[in-house]
Amino acid sequence: MKRLISTSIIALAVSACSTYSEAPMDAAIADAAVTDEAAAFEPAPLSQLVAEVDLPYDKFVLDNGLTVIVHEDRKAPLVGVSVWYDVGSKHEPKGKTGFAHLFEHLMFNGTENAPADWFEYIQQMGGTDTNGTTNPDRTNYFQTVPTGALDRVLMLESDRMGHLLDAVTQEKLDNQRGVVQNEKRQGDNNPFGLLRYEIFENLFPKGHRYHHSTIGSMGDLDAASMDDVRSWFTDHYGPNNAVLVLAGDLDTATARAKVEKWFGDIARGPEVNHPAITVPTLAESKTKTVTDQISTTRLYRMWTVPGSNSAESVPMNLASSVLGGLSSSRLDNALVREDPVAVSVSSFNFTMEDAGVFIVQADVKPGVDPEEVAAKLDAQIADFLATGPTADELERAKVSTMASVIRGLESVGGFGGKAPQLASGELFMNDAGYVERQLSQMAAATPDQVGALARKWLSRPVFNLVYNPGERTEGGENRGGAITGPDSLADIAQANYCAKESCDLSGIATTMQADRDTLPPLEPLTGLDFPDIERATLSNGMQVYFAHRDAVPTVSVRVEFDAGRAAENADTLGTQRLLLSTMGEGTQRLDSTEYAIAQERLGASVYNGFDADFTNFSLAALAPNLAPSLELLAETIRQPGLRANVIERERSQLLNALSSELKDPNSIADRTARQLIFGSHPYGLPSSGLGSSARLESLTADDLRMFHDKWLRPDNARIFVVGDTSLAEVTALLEASFGDWQAPATAKPQRNYDVAIPAPDQRIVLVNRPNSPQSVIYGAQVLDVRGRDQDITLLSASNEALGGGFLARINMNLREEKGWSYGAGSGVGNAFDRVYYGVRAPVQSDRTGDSIAEIRREITDFTDNRGVQPNELERIVNSNMRELPGQFETAGDVLGGLVNIVRFNRPDNYYETRAELFSKLTAAELDAEARRNLDEGNIVYVVVGDAEVVEPQLESLGLKVEVIEPQE
Template structure:
């Protein structure tokens, strides 16, 4: 499994496109996509670089910049492909600006700025959802805080009013009640992060790489003590000091031009006075005095070894070469570390290298997960030897060329979106905020094209030959938690003088600093939210159809925003194709297919993928096993040849199977250590029983079956399920149906179905009669409890579920839902609580998840009971809730299908669930016709509290007495049972 660390640069955004980012910028990606290989000879590195230069030339984001008299800098990019505008506001304030005693303030204020302003006093998610915003959120890291949303063009005035109101008219709406509530939410966010396996890693990195007193030495989440000590005056002063327009960058990207942007930005932001000039603290790149080593213990499945070095940050000219070196060393499927330690010596189940790059300094991280049965010392010695060899010799020209092509290909795909967590708005904002140049991405790309092995080797030698920190995380009980970590520590010399001058409180003085007095409504009327203009309905792409000569059905939609094509070939298989005594076979088969074909071994397969700039990967769910290709449109033919070889000709070599078997067994062990994943495994069995869905939802199966599988097992599974008469082909992107069919015919047309009949799956197995109860899985020393609940519904995937989805949205399916607003925003017991509908081909399910502080576990279950029973009895959907649900679902449709990937997913749903081709274009009218009684009726039939089965994962010593007060039967098991 590849672990991708959080980046701030353009290159890193491309590499980290699948990662899950925390507020602190640390990210861990899912398993690395499968490698791929074209049926072409490798091109020389010089030719690859020429091709790369042509690709880079296509990566352009035209923009214009203007600055208001108050200092607000605005960047505008026009993209008319959809009636959407991405709005992104970036403040130059992060945790590095926090003075001693006030750690966590930047992140705490990010939360407070979602809780309403003087002229929009309610929760900001309410008006955002009302206008159909998509991809809306906010994040904080060491250097900056940002807020972003993508909205219909007709709603741009309303959103600019909201963003400007929290910039200039916030303090009157910040109350002690809101501070206390959001303090609790943030503290539960901290507990949630700490509660995960490897949850203390964030503290270990910053505390050991950056010296005491360094602005990066403390975690962005802060310390419990500092968060608890924050006063209302403290946080208001923090806002006055840091959130002026002169300390912000606004990006508008999408269906807007610069003239319109100037008029609207001036109207809404022009009256806000400048704030004080924010002084950035000195943030040097440290050098460790000597090699350091530390061993910690955690509830993890296997030993993980880390090697870390301080490195320059995003603004350094050395940033791009360092990231290219990290990619070649351990960031690709064919990386040096993978080939040596996973495929070669077989000492590790996974390896990775990457950079965690802040604005001013960063960390070069390498990690390796120990293969069960291997001595840790052997892996450490081999890892250090490979690192030393790479530092001495650097990447080869071919390794470097593959790294470059992979990065640019992923970047092109990412820039299809105008906003969200990535996309064009993020690229422009980072360039302006960190470099004073929105076009910095072009300079980084050109630097990347010109980079050669010698220059990269020299820079790596400059930093990676210095002292490093070695961390080992061993399985076991933690010896410390995170409650008392995350705060700033001041370092002094022998005379008592601070070694690093920490950020200081700086207070604005004089009339120009009185936001409440001077932020007058000179340019606009803020007495009410601006109206939403005429909205453009969704125009879902036409679905074209064809059939290959071997009978494979092809579904096609054209999207030409970027020069890429996505292809998915879905087989009616999935995890439910596994026999009950062989759970995990589909997953093991897919992992083994990543290891090569009859003609290409795993390394050759990976290398070919990287040369093409393509990405082939396999995945499954309960019902389908799918293989997906993301390819540059100019290289579609060899990429499809690769896909065909990957699907049709898996090798299933014995040595490859042993390697992926060890990886899957480790993942199963990891799943049993993860509170949410372990709870989900137990809950599925309780509610579905012997029904095909009563299996671990991850599909990893059980250890015994994975251990028993042989190459013959996988070959038989592949032959039984992966066959052309069991497949559907979906294509979306910058091509035509005629071209796609022609190329698919070349790659798949001669693939013939076997004589044996198609396999079938039996879903006529009854589910257990619901029996409300609680299964408590004991996980000692857990600061939070994970509450999971489920009920199987008498509905199938092909049924009409529009009203059901709307009812769930009100009760628990959105940020503003009753469950989340109760446990998070009112009680402050949880960072997030939700309910959802589990959509499958057969029986659907209603599910609830709440991660709550341990001492409120029982109370939280009682609150869930109150919300669910109230919703289906005397406290049904209100008029405001109905309006919000209707408006949000209607208005967000164009934003939901901005990208080719979203269109692909929509097309798959249309075909698999027997929807009409215009399904997504017609559901707007379905929502407009919703009534409160319709929602009440479907809620009464499906949200039956007395049928919910609970699984709680937490510390039984703390939690069990609370659960006894719920009135439900309680059974206790150990987590590893």
């Protein structure tokens, strides 16, 4: 569920959202000092942004208790369907931790009247944004479908709610148990992967509903039985314990008729009486130190705080933003810019329904004493509690939040669109429009209110957690449980619901039963209407490509340069990454703090990046603030600050990032595989753009300036714009900000693709990473295909049967049949020059050899014996035809499509012709494409895992095995 200025606990566990900037002044002085500079970018008033958030809805409740919310949005022929059940891991009894999440997996494995895998039906109807998630408070299921598929998806969702149990078998339970256990291993295997256990086990006492992790313990997962499945379904999955949201291309009358037809005959479940959950306070402050395979010491400060059902949660969100969430936050200014003792700092307010966790963290700059950083971190927190936020800090936090909410509401479904916002408000607050009330409350919050609440909650005893680099002293196999409470699912049902013997549920049905013998037919589906592409040329020759979208008042801009990693080589790698990092920290006129404040006041986000072939500067702007936002984007590109102290700070951060990369199993696999198959070709460089520490340490300001002047020039760029504006307006604004930018007299640079690629040499390269509960398998081969000349649509379509989706053979084998992996698959890289084929499979370590054998068998069988089968062809054709509207729902989606059309010189109607192309596909065409390009004998396999465990498993595979250590 999306929460304002917060993060998911998984994100907290595996990575830190950090901000980096520079300002030689404390926060209070900064507020006054930057006023003159930042005022040049004049934003629209906050009241105008609040008014932009309008989420009207209708609500009705069926006789069986199902609450239904309907929101009409006619921008596209799509409906977001979201079903939220009021049950999560906090409802689990003793000995059954992880069961709510395990049950969520079982809901995707077929029902009594629709026995196939859930994704089979969803892909056939063209569904997108499909998933299910579990957290401590709720379980949800969602997808966005074409309007013509609404009856079918409602039949399927209602069948999950009312007709599941006879389809659940012991085999399915055992399989999904293995999948979930591998999901647990996969999370645990990452740096900071055990953080989720430390948070809950130390802040919430045993017996508290939030004491254990949602993923649960291995022992409890092993103990889950078929009786548990039946009890969990009966006690928690009744319609009266659920909220159904339909958001999109429909009206309430239509929605009511369809929902009553498919859900009305489902019997009520037991009535729910949720146990009271308190916000605990530690008896005294506590400190714990752990070690992990990380690059530098990380310091945490944590407190329990009110949950999302409290009026205090919104002000606490604002407090976390001002303290360490904004790019211009107090902690950034003090510990990263003014006195750079940390490479990154941040704060989060992670809110669950009944309680939350306020987290402050700092990554110690290598070479600095952690005790010194700890003292300075605590001093900054104390100062914030003493002074509270300034009015300007609070205003910037509000605008940044508003902008994020507005952008999210462009989608009707998914993780953060309209349907989940409506569902969460209704489920937790009995108010589907609660997001609007939250924003109004946020707009009205004062510095005194926010400061007082921060003092109230953060002056209590604190949990100090210190993560030091080193080998782990324990794994996650025995973590995640340790709850005490009712001894069984039956006991918790007896305690929290009506006594079963007194609940007469047999006669409750509000309508005649719907016909479930056959799937409802798909009504005619509307084809994709890709926005018209308009073009203009600035006076300096820069080409502008524009598409209009006005679903929300936002504008997305991308300035793209022909550069990317192909502009570097092994000797220069790191130059572009350091340059872009520094360019993101200010301009010649604005230092880092001023630059961050300018974005925050505008509700804009300016960011940069690169892939193999292109370097991009992007802008996410609010339409009312487009003019000043474009000025800021142009200043960023044309007038980089490149201040010496910023370069040094960014260098330190990237050295730390490189060290982290060399400890992360997925990054290790990527670096190793690219170098093995591409050699000295630019595509052999690590995708992160980081080469060696020696190169990073040797870079100078002159090196950065030379790269900027050589590659980032107007005759090497094009501009893409999508959003709520017009070509005339945006061209005039771009002319004002970019039109006088002239190309230098030197010749335009060219990327160097003329580098020999090593001949295929199949082998297994095992990268030793001791104590890894999982192995990451990464196989790859370079294809004789060049993306700039050849359309890879057919090759990618063919791979959808082999490894390109959930239902593909590799994933179904390793995940759904064997239970050895949380997810595996393969794909075709869409690069400008040489295309590659890659297969990736994180698997439990004791099945590494078996998994490679299965991958090899699947690929060989696909290319040599059993190509695309009739059912696979039907799925490939239908999904690719019917998913098109959903693939271009948002302005960001359209921007990506627009860029691809221009990059690869496609016709303007390229995506509109995809449906016809797929409708005529044959299995013979797809088979020929796969056999022409894929050769299992040319694949090099990289395995990142514990060599002591893995190496003996590889002996029987008949391939040469090399064992190496991680290296730059």
